[in-house]
Amino acid sequence: MLLALRRLFGWEPSAATEEADERDWRQHKWVILPTRLGFFARVEEIWRYRRILWFFAIQRVKDRYEGTTLGPFWLFARPLMPIFISTLVFGRLLNVPSDGVPYFLFYLAGSSCWRIFERSMLWVTQSLEAAKGLIKKVYFPRIIAPIASVAPAVTEFGILFTLLVLVCLWYWIKDGHFYLRVGGGMLVGVVAVILTCIFAVAVGLWTSVLQVRHKDVRYSVRYVNQFWNYATPVIYPMSQVPAKYHFLMYLNPMAPLVEMYKWGMLGIGNFPAKELASALVIISIVFGAGLVFFNRSEAASVDKL
Amino acid sequence: MDSLVVEDLGKCYLLGRVGEKRQTSTFRERLESGDGEDSDAREFWALREVSFRVQPGTILGIIGANGAGKTTLLKILARVIMPTTGRVVGVGRVVSLLELGAGFDPDLPADENILMNAAMLGIAKHEALRRMPEIFEFAGVERFEGTPLKHYSSGMYLRLAFSVAINMKPQILLADEILAVGDQVFQDKCLQRIEEGARDGLTVLFVSHDMEAIMRVCNRVMWINAGRIVKTGEPEAVVDAYQNAMWSQADASRTERGRRANRFAEVVAIRLVSSNGRDIGGAPISEDVYVKVRLNILKTHCKVRCALDVNTRGQLLFRSSDSKVHALGDPGLYDIFAKIPANLLAESTYTLTVSCIMTRHDEPQEYPLVAYNALTFMAYATEEAAPPVAGRLHKTGLIAPRLEWTLKAVEVDAARA
Numbered sequence: 191m192l193l194a195l196r197r198l199f200g201w202e203p204s205a206a207t208e209e210a211d212e213r214d215w216r217q218h219k220w221v222i223l224p225t226r227l228g229f230f231a232r233v234e235e236i237w238r239y240r241r242i243l244w245f246f247a248i249q250r251v252k253d254r255y256e257g258t259t260l261g262p263f264w265l266f267a268r269p270l271m272p273i274f275i276s277t278l279v280f281g282r283l284l285n286v287p288s289d290g291v292p293y294f295l296f297y298l299a300g301s302s303c304w305r306i307f308e309r310s311m312l313w314v315t316q317s318l319e320a321a322k323g324l325i326k327k328v329y330f331p332r333i334i335a336p337i338a339s340v341a342p343a344v345t346e347f348g349i350l351f352t353l354l355v356l357v358c359l360w361y362w363i364k365d366g367h368f369y370l371r372v373g374g375g376m377l378v379g380v381v382a383v384i385l386t387c388i389f390a391v392a393v394g395l396w397t398s399v400l401q402v403r404h405k406d407v408r409y410s411v412r413y414v415n416q417f418w419n420y421a422t423p424v425i426y427p428m429s430q431v432p433a434k435y436h437f438l439m440y441l442n443p444m445a446p447l448v449e450m451y452k453w454g455m456l457g458i459g460n461f462p463a464k465e466l467a468s469a470l471v472i473i474s475i476v477f478g479a480g481l482v483f484f485n486r487s488e489a490a491s492v493d494k495l
Numbered sequence: 496m497d498s499l500v501v502e503d504l505g506k507c508y509l510l511g512r513v514g515e516k517r518q519t520s521t522f523r524e525r526l527e528s529g530d531g532e533d534s535d536a537r538e539f540w541a542l543r544e545v546s547f548r549v550q551p552g553t554i555l556g557i558i559g560a561n562g563a564g565k566t567t568l569l570k571i572l573a574r575v576i577m578p579t580t581g582r583v584v585g586v587g588r589v590v591s592l593l594e595l596g597a598g599f600d601p602d603l604p605a606d607e608n609i610l611m612n613a614a615m616l617g618i619a620k621h622e623a624l625r626r627m628p629e630i631f632e633f634a635g636v637e638r639f640e641g642t643p644l645k646h647y648s649s650g651m652y653l654r655l656a657f658s659v660a661i662n663m664k665p666q667i668l669l670a671d672e673i674l675a676v677g678d679q680v681f682q683d684k685c686l687q688r689i690e691e692g693a694r695d696g697l698t699v700l701f702v703s704h705d706m707e708a709i710m711r712v713c714n715r716v717m718w719i720n721a722g723r724i725v726k727t728g729e730p731e732a733v734v735d736a737y738q739n740a741m742w743s744q745a746d747a748s749r750t751e752r753g754r755r756a757n758r759f760a761e762v763v764a765i766r767l768v769s770s771n772g773r774d775i776g777g778a779p780i781s782e783d784v785y786v787k788v789r790l791n792i793l794k795t796h797c798k799v800r801c802a803l804d805v806n807t808r809g810q811l812l813f814r815s816s817d818s819k820v821h822a823l824g825d826p827g828l829y830d831i832f833a834k835i836p837a838n839l840l841a842e843s844t845y846t847l848t849v850s851c852i853m854t855r856h857d858e859p860q861e862y863p864l865v866a867y868n869a870l871t872f873m874a875y876a877t878e879e880a881a882p883p884v885a886g887r888l889h890k891t892g893l894i895a896p897r898l899e900w901t902l903k904a905v906e907v908d909a910a911r912a
Binding site for chain 2: 208211212215216217218219220221222223224238239241242244245249323324325326327328329330489492493
């Protein structure tokens with residue numbers, strides 16, 4: 191699959207496509223106008239620069255995981271520690287219900303999806319600033335920077351999913367019950383993660399541009415995320431939300447996505463069909479408007495970097 | 496077909512409160528400014544109504560004083576900034592070397608930076624890997640392949656940047672002051688590669704303050720001043736016009752830098768003339784040329800003795816003074832000539848400073864007249880005396896005197912004895 195991806199992004203193309211591509215670059219007629227590109231021209235341009243998207247994506251992953259001395263230990267320890275603490279506080283002390291699975295597992299599944307969103311969003315927010323040196327010197331479609339920044343989410347998901355499987359195996363040995371839902375349901379979980387990434391980029395399209403103008407956006411994002419976390423059924427199941435507050439679940443796209451992930455991976459809770467429909471609408475709007483916003487403020491942002 | 500067409504290009508910056516606009520202005524401020532618009536932001540056109548066309552294979556030199564808009568033009572063409580008016584149509588891959596930076600990430604090692612540049616220019620990874628040894632070899636940084644660029648010296652950085660740019664086989668190369676750093680040997684290597692590329696249809700836009708380099712490689716030159724094109728054409732004509740304008744500006748501030756007049760005389764003009772007395776812009780190396788100093792003598796019984804400082808590439812090459820003291824009888828205009836003999840100068844730019852010592856009667860008091868950097872000219876070869884080293888870019892020294900060479904067969908017996 192990775193090779194297919196690499197082929198697709200033209201990083202290791204076949205000889206024929208490469209030749210055609212090279213000819214295309216040599217003969218490509220470009221125009222610089224004082225106006226912004228239209229939608230289709232923009233899409234075509236991103237395709238033309240797809241190789242740099244791939245390069246940035248790999249680079250961002252490397253940035254994240256290269257150079258740590260304890261390496262693999264950190265990868266698993268960092269997400270695990272807060273889960274242990276939360277399990278202690280919410281699971282043992284406060285006895286928050288957990289849809290019939292051990293609270294530790296419940297919280298691990300919920301926070302996996304949330305963590306992917308939270309971290310991706312932070313990376314995307316900082317993406318333009320991080321690529322500042324390049325952006326001021328050479329041209330590439332700027333939107334590639336935020337999109338590529340979501341790439342480490344793939345490895346993050348890999349780590350969290352491995353953790354989930356390991357914990358399930360541990361409970362299997364301990365309780366004799368294998369909680370993981372092996373089968374097609376997992377695909378639903380994966381779709382939830384993909385939607386989470388898209389939503390992170392959608393929000394990031396706004397925050398990354400704002401971050402260039404107002405350096406405090408990054409801190410506000412962290413701050414807001416803390417509250418957002420509580421507004422999302424991570425530490426509690428959606429079934430525990432009182433009816434009069436249930437409308438909040440429609441407004442927060444992360445709520446159905448987290449539920450969907452838990453339903454897909456562990457088979458707990460209900461599939462949040464109506465909430466998901468609402469989430470899809472919200473994600474589309476945020477993403478679409480984000481694209482327009484990013485496109486409009488691209489040139490001005492570069493002048494301010 | 497033109498490889499680059501620029502039409503009515505302009506870039507306007509708002510000076511003053513850029514980006515803050517009306518947010519910070521209070522109601523009262525807005526009242527005072529009248530219409531409530533951001534009138535405190537003044538418009539500044541860094542570039543205005545710039546139109547030109549470039550054919551493939553052209554090396555277009557862009558010259559102009561600091562702040563004339565040269566870099567702005569290049570940045571627009573490199574699509575780093577967006578123009579305010581006009582349009583640009585170009586064909587092919589554009590590689591830009593702006594502010595010596597290229598698209599480098601200082602935290603990444605050289606090889607990764609090359610891959611990144613390749614990716615940005617639509618070149619596949621294996622193709623980039625194939626070109627990599629060549630890139631390192633040209634830049635002369637083979638040993639530092641894995642070193643992050645932040646540890647590179649500015650010279651190494653520049654060499655790598657140029658090497659990457661030229662080896663990406665662009666159709667259009669935008670080069671901003673690429674020769675500002677880097678030693679003479681590397682400069683020559685760069686210029687040679689640019690020339691080679693141009694023969695294969697590469698279009699180069701080359702911004703430089705080094706008129707010598709401009710004259711050497713460019714086949715067209717564009718002079719920009721205050722955001723507008725002043726003159727475009729043959730390198731010699733444009734560079735001459737530009738330098739004349741620069742020197743006439745320099746003349747305006749001459750009172751600070753020298754005394755061109757005193758109580759007894761003033762320097763009216765300093766010109767380069769041919770042996771038949773005609774003004775010339777440049778000096779043909781194979782002919783005698785004269786520096787003509789016109790003095791306006793105001794008093795009777797003056798005596799004058801002149802000296803000439805010849806500078807090139809920022810250093811004093813030699814000073815030569817008149818061995819005689821000329822006695823001048825009546826007031827009036829006098830011309831003093833200094834002959835620069837044929838086959839002395841090299842193909843380079845020379846700047847002259849003229850100084851005169853005035854005395855009167857037999858008074859011991861000396862009155863100096865100094866005209867700093869009064870004249871700048873290029874010396875050029877008329878007959879192409881093919882040098883033993885191939886190519887136009889063989890190394891030239893500061894001067895190129897013609898020495899006498901003789902050949903004499905050595906008799907074997909004599910040698911043994």
